[in-house]
Amino acid sequence: MSDPPGLRERKKIRTRNALIDASLRLFDEKGFDETTIAEIAAAVDVSPRTFFSYFTSKEDVVFYDNEARVAEALDVIASRRPGETAIDLLARAARHTVDRDFHGPERSPESAARRERLIESVPALQARALRLLFDTQRRVARALYEACPGELDPVEAAAAVGALVGAARLAAMTSHDSGASWEETRAAAQRAIDITISGLASLRSREDEPG
Amino acid sequence: MSDPPGLRERKKIRTRNALIDASLRLFDEKGFDETTIAEIAAAVDVSPRTFFSYFTSKEDVVFYDNEARVAEALDVIASRRPGETAIDLLARAARHTVDRDFHGPERSPESAARRERLIESVPALQARALRLLFDTQRRVARALYEACPGELDPVEAAAAVGALVGAARLAAMTSHDSGASWEETRAAAQRAIDITISGLASLRSREDEPG
DNA sequence: ATGCAAAATTGCAATGGATGAAGATATATC
DNA sequence: GATATATCTTCATCCATTGCAATTTTGCAT
Numbered sequence: 349m350s351d352p353p354g355l356r357e358r359k360k361i362r363t364r365n366a367l368i369d370a371s372l373r374l375f376d377e378k379g380f381d382e383t384t385i386a387e388i389a390a391a392v393d394v395s396p397r398t399f400f401s402y403f404t405s406k407e408d409v410v411f412y413d414n415e416a417r418v419a420e421a422l423d424v425i426a427s428r429r430p431g432e433t434a435i436d437l438l439a440r441a442a443r444h445t446v447d448r449d450f451h452g453p454e455r456s457p458e459s460a461a462r463r464e465r466l467i468e469s470v471p472a473l474q475a476r477a478l479r480l481l482f483d484t485q486r487r488v489a490r491a492l493y494e495a496c497p498g499e500l501d502p503v504e505a506a507a508a509v510g511a512l513v514g515a516a517r518l519a520a521m522t523s524h525d526s527g528a529s530w531e532e533t534r535a536a537a538q539r540a541i542d543i544t545i546s547g548l549a550s551l552r553s554r555e556d557e558p559g
Numbered sequence: 560m561s562d563p564p565g566l567r568e569r570k571k572i573r574t575r576n577a578l579i580d581a582s583l584r585l586f587d588e589k590g591f592d593e594t595t596i597a598e599i600a601a602a603v604d605v606s607p608r609t610f611f612s613y614f615t616s617k618e619d620v621v622f623y624d625n626e627a628r629v630a631e632a633l634d635v636i637a638s639r640r641p642g643e644t645a646i647d648l649l650a651r652a653a654r655h656t657v658d659r660d661f662h663g664p665e666r667s668p669e670s671a672a673r674r675e676r677l678i679e680s681v682p683a684l685q686a687r688a689l690r691l692l693f694d695t696q697r698r699v700a701r702a703l704y705e706a707c708p709g710e711l712d713p714v715e716a717a718a719a720v721g722a723l724v725g726a727a728r729l730a731a732m733t734s735h736d737s738g739a740s741w742e743e744t745r746a747a748a749q750r751a752i753d754i755t756i757s758g759l760a761s762l763r764s765r766e767d768e769p770g
Numbered sequence: 771a772t773g774c775a776a777a778a779t780t781g782c783a784a785t786g787g788a789t790g791a792a793g794a795t796a797t798a799t800c
Numbered sequence: 801g802a803t804a805t806a807t808c809t810t811c812a813t814c815c816a817t818t819g820c821a822a823t824t825t826t827g828c829a830t
Binding site (some may be wrong): 396404 | 817827
């Protein structure tokens with residue numbers, strides 16, 4: 349899987365990165381809708397057709413690192429610690445992801461904020477972002493369910509993940525909408541997570557009772 | 560606003576309904592992607608261009624009744640009963656919406672299920688659905704905040720709404736994914752709502768303590 | 771080195787959604 | 801009726817996206 353990558357692989361990665369860089373730069377300079385595939389391809393000196401062998405759509409470029417993010421979250425879920433409850437595990441994954449999103453290694457906070465603004469301003473990107481968010485939640489819910497055999501049923505896992513992500517996301521949106529800073533928004537998301545985790549945790553005692 | 564609607568208004572409504580009916584019928588018969596705007600327009604005997612003066616995109620037709628649904632939910636929020644807590648109010652709105660979605664008056668359960676299947680099978684429609692869902696949540700969160708002055712701050716309202724909707728939605732998706740029936744899915748959504756409401760309600764006691 | 775198979779890239783053409791503009795037509799208002 | 805206005809049609813255009821066939825590049829084995 350991680351042998352010395354051959355020339356073919358290296359070239360592919362280089363092209364992919366070049367497409368990402370050119371795309372994000374152009375989106376930032378001219379706007380998303382105003383940037384054509386032809387321009388992106390020209391900037392990287394490949395055929396426009398080639399763009400679509402790397403990304404399924406213009407929107408996809410913006411979320412180039414999504415898969416890596418999800419993989420990290422799933423890793424956390426998979427690394428359940430002894431004695432850790434399902435909710436605690438979920439909370440840890442949430443914390444990890446928030447930290448990664450706001451202090452992540454990938455790119456500067458400026459570029460992250462720029463991307464947020466871009467997504468915010470383009471309906472097609474908002475739609476894609478939400479789609480990815482839901483796909484992610486499904487995968488996390490399934491992973492959580494599988495990491496905690498006998499402790500949760502699939503619907504409970506889904507409810508927990510959905511509640512947590514839903515709360516964090518809408519809280520962040522609301523905070524952001526009201527003009528809050530990057531840090532304040534992060535804090536709002538964190539608070540929403542804490543609230544939801546407490547709520548979910550307080551339910552566990554009820555689980556054993558007859559219903 | 561509700562004067563005797565003139566001929567112009569009536570014709571507009573008639574055209575709009577005809578476009579909706581023809582669209583849904585064709586989507587069902589041939590599939591979404593396989594149906595072109597030209598065909599829809601031809602079926603209603605209007606110019607293709609006219610379609611876009613009624614709907615901003617092909618996807619929009621499928622969600623023709625969304626605005627009415629949201630309006631109902633907001634009505635419930637606005638009709639807070641004496642002594643009703645914010646969370647109880649939210650729970651009531653959620654119950655109302657679930658009932659409406661599953662036993663609603665609009666169209667038959669079959670057509671509702673058909674629509675679900677359609678949305679499920681077309682990525683573009685899923686994306687639009689999620690987009691609308693989030694817009695709705697924002698509006699509901701704001702309404703809830705305004706209906707309960709002093710009881711919640713905006714971030715808490717957002718967290719509550721986000722948690723509730725997120726839990727219900729992902730639970731329903733998960734249930735549906737596993738091949739559950741319409742009724743079972745409804746039950747799963749209801750259970751997720753109950754779980755989340757209990758969790759949120761149990762937090763209220765903590766609110767007054769110093770933090 | 772050389773040949774061959776697989777993978778990647780390219781050019782080309784076609785589809786179809788979406789938008790803009792100008793003119794024709796129908797409806798409302800007086 | 802006459803005029804203002806909303807609506808619809810026609811026509812032109814842009815561009816994302818896809819399929820296909822031809823061509824080039826790489827991996828690998830001789």
